[in-house]
Amino acid sequence: MARRYDTRTTIFSPEGRLYQVEYAMEAISHAGTCLGILATDGILLAAERRNTNKLLDEVFFSEKIYKLNDDMVCSVAGITSDANVLTNELRLIAQRYLLQYGESIPCEQLVSWLCDVKQAYTQYGGRGSAEIVMQCDDGPLPIETFPLEGKRPFGVSILYMGWDKHYGYQLYQSDPSGNYGGWKATCIGNNSAAAVSSLKQEYKENGTTLEEAQALAIKVLSKTLDMTKLTPEKVEMATLTRNNNKTVIRVLTSSEVEKLIADFEKSEAEAEAAKKQPPK
Secondary structure (H helix, E strand, O other): OHHHHHHOOOOOOOOOOOHHHHHHHHHHHOOOOEEEEEEOOEEEEEEEOOOOOOOOOOOOOOOOEEEEEOOEEEEEEEOHHHHHHHHHHHHHHHHHHHHHHOOOOOHHHHHHHHHHHHHHHHHOOOOOEEEEEEEEOOEEEEEEEEEOOOOOOOOEEEEEEEEEOOOEEEEEEEOOOOOEEEOOEEEEOOOHHHHHHHHHHHOOOOOOOHHHHHHHHHHHHHHHOOOOOOOHHHEEEEEEEEEOOEEEEEEOOHHHHHHHHHHHHHHHHHHHHHHHOOOO
């Protein structure tokens, strides 16, 4: 009987747990670290890049950060093939909304619709089908129906950063259960608990600039990643800002990341030297 709790996504254990969903979340805890920081003048996503082969063409390859539309970007932690399916679904939903209404989809609405899909994979298990529905003025409009036979939960957690005219800059996180929430700063992936603890201590509640957020991201990654020295090849970073009423999405180059790392190491060395000086 105990095996049934493990193998079926629709059966609760006596403790009220869905083991398949918990296993999906466990896959995320072994993935590369991703963090997001909401600033007053923009948003930042930073991620650990584990595949650093020099033969990879970076024009076509992005391991952790994906552009969804002109106003949203996401970073993923978990099974990469699952992430590709979900990011393609996000882009499809965003473009359908743009075609229907002639404007970009609100950030939370896009996150919510994808989480409906993720939640369906935890509830219906090996039977039935799920349907994405868009609420229109004329009533509900079915967008897509897909079968759920033999499906498992997606082993991916996603960080979303975006801007819309309703709430401005926004940062969201979703997990395999279909749950999501808005954050000022958060982290997913390996050593996420330690990273979140560092963010709690360092994040300024009264307002953090994007420049300060970049320095904070490097500081948190250097303390939480399992490596002796942080290198630009191991870090992927993207920013989202507004300029002339347009959203500007930019991926930092290796030289820019290298400068951020050098500035952090310099400040750490100065702080260490100050500690060693005898009190006056």
